[in-house]
Amino acid sequence: MKRTHIIILVGIAAMIGGLLAYSLDFSTYDTIASARNKPGKYVHLIARLDKSQPIDYDPIKNPNFLSFFAVDSLGGQTQVIYKNSKPQDLEKSERIVMKGKMVDGKFECNDILLKCPSKYKDDKEQLQKSVKETTTY
């Protein structure tokens, strides 16, 4: 390792380091209550659909507007606005991961990830359910 080596290696390391810093724009996982405390900040919420409240989605009027209510395990509740089409299995989901930010007390999200019962076949409970549904006697 001589001078040129070291210079170039340091240069590359610095560049990669810079890139890393520039790309470390990570967000955080939050609860509804803590998200309310930092309105406008981009966060991830893990919550569940509040089934006692209506889901508002009328694709004929506007296919890019969905509104529903979500509650989290700590009892926080918020209205969610999603300016996109309604995910097909929203009603069936048992957990929702939402990315977005609190604006005027509403959670404006731009990405929804649903965890539905048994997206995966390895879930035993779902297998039991499916056996019960498909076998009749």
Place this chain on the structure above:
Amino acid sequence: MNSIGEHLLPGQLGHFFVIFAFIASLLSTIAFFISSGKIQKPEHQYWLRFARIAFFAQVAALIIVFSIVFYICSNHLYEYMYAYKHASLELEKKYLLACIWEGQEGSFLLWAICHAVFGSIIITRRNSEMLKGWEAPVMTVVGLAQFFLLFMILGIYIGDLRIGNSLFSLTKNEIDAPVFLRDDYLKYVKDGIGLNVLLRNYWMVIHPPVLFMGFASTIIPFAFAYAGIRTKRYGDWVKPALPWTLASSAILGVGIMMGAKWAYESLSFGGYWAWDPVENASLVPWLILIAGLHTMVVYKSTGHSLRASYLFAILSFCFVLYSTFLTRTGVLGDTSVHSFTEKGNVIKVMITSFVLSFSLPSLILFFIHYKKIPTIHKEESTNSREFWMFIGSLVFFLTAIFIIAKTSVPLINSIFGTTIAPPEDVEFSYNKVGVLIAFIIGLLTAFGQYLKYKDSGKNYLLKKIALPTLVAVILTTMLAIFYPIEYDKRGIGFQVIIYLALAATIYAFVANAAYIWIVLKGKLLHGGASIAHAGFALMIFGMLISSSNKKVISSSSVNGIVMPAGEDPMTKEKDNPRENLTLIRQVPTAMGEYEVTYTKDSSGKEKGRKFYNLQFERKDANKNIRESFQLQPDVYLMKDNNFSSNPDTRSYLTKDVFTYLSYALNNDAIQDTAQFRIVEMHEGDTSFYNGGYIILNKVLKNPVNNKYHYKPTDVALMADITVVGKDSVKRSAMPLIEVDSLGVINYDDTLYAQNLYLRFAGVGNNHHIKVGIKQSDLPIDFVTVKAFIFPFVNLVWLGLIVMAIGLVISMLQRGRFSPAAAGITLLAVSCALVYMFLFANN
């Protein structure tokens, strides 16, 4: 307890052979290990012979196990959990293989079979010039990997603890349901759950074996690196390992991109790459492998970079294992949509032990012997080829580390209790780095070839590279003028970086293509490296172009009403374009340069699958149809009650029109209760309905038009009706009544936009006819779609093919293949790739 109708023999046989193969792999590993330390001694040969027999016994057992699993799935023996979970009666024959690798256990089996293939090649070619003396240490590693893979599917119990998930466990033992208490339970388990519909794609048959072949092949360079240390022939292993590394790069590269093509064709995330953890996990070993490939070439030519070659060869396989750990133990949790989930803690511990027992000892061994690995103390000169190749390898390696570090965030969270979540735009957080890397790598690939090893001389480089540089500059300028980049979401700065990356990839392509003529004088078979580089550059260029000029054509308007896309006050970015468009049945809607009509829906072969016909038409100023085609995206209600929306693509040479349903109403459950109201009408009469009126223009006998084709001998009457809705738009309807020997048939006509059904109900007196009018109380039939245009996406696939062919040429060259064998291999690989990527599914 035996129940009625169970076939228990295949399972017992299968389980026996799994255990047999497990023990055989252990024995062969031990024997290979002992013999690799006893070279020159007479026992050496005995141990070796025993090791080979054990290894081949294991190979045979694996083939038997695979056949039995196939037998169980293809005969729908649902008493076996594996068949119940992955097979079903409706499943087409060609997907039976896909059933096997859909599950965790089957994919471990597939992996083990790939190792078995490579191991067998090493053993049978052990006396060749290249491999002489390497068999024992290399096979020690392969055998050990087999031992661990079979361990995962062992399925034996120690007390209550299950070690490994068997492929042959019985459904009744796995699922708790009252039906299994009955002796005749098989009568009631009529069908299996079946293959996930996303996987019912031609790529699912071919992509997993190729990908696993790629994963498995990385063990060979790793094993050679180990063998170098074990035999203390520190530098000799590079030469025999090099052709394997090239083959591995080609197979793994193709396997990854097959996954990309599959995602593009059948997943609705709208593209071929989403930086999903599963994708990243397969890319990282490839990047490190490519880094290792280059340092190995440097070592062979100059004696430099041997230590780096060791490190990269070891790490690429370690990262294959680490990826397995990430994607199969459930640690990624919420961040990946398609990774395997947890199957209990035992398998987690087993996979972890697999990863650790390979990575830790190999790295420790490497560092212990680090000082003994020969190195040249004189430094490389900055105008030597090896210096820049090393820099390029380093960039690839750091890129790999960057990607895997980002992918591992959920694991870091779970270890350190942090709550780091992915950034707002995950794809962009990778892409912005990726574009810069493309720029650096593009430049390095462009001029690297024109340098000579050791010292290039001052004028040599400038003289040779002048012409390609000029051509690249001209091409880039033309691109910027005639086909500018439209991606401006991230501001002008990012656009400039995209242009830089484009320029660099064009430069790399031109320089490498030119190299074959300027320096190699057209000797293609010596130009494997240049061909691979040109292909890689073309592929990256295709990716840059198709993603930066991707157009959302379903955007910004709701049935013609343009919604202004404002600027987000927080981020100062342009707002998400509204990318969904609702199409009401039979109402043509403008979408980009196309007019799109949702014409009808139809059911698919599988229960619960529904196709939606979308008619795309492009008209010129005179309303003549210039282009017309139909796309049939579909929605599938899977057996686990999840919806899956699958895209359809119209492929042209220069662009793809890509569309999928983002929302569809499930009408099937709702019953239409409205009744026909019969009115008697005369030609010229008008009748009203809620929301408009209809005019009976005339009644035609045996009509011939674009809807009906009757012969004069038929008995058919058609009512030509004009419907005028609230919007005072006139629409035409043509209900018809036909009488044949079997009776009366009504062909109703439906105006979906009005939810109006018209029926020719019969003939009345005095030239009156009976018209049935029904206004359905069903919701209006519509679908909401997303549609994109991907320009030049074929360049991605073409580039990949060229790259793979280049790698194969290099492999044949360095592996000293006979001309005949080389020719046949090359021809077969090229035909297969071109067919699979460019023709098969279009």
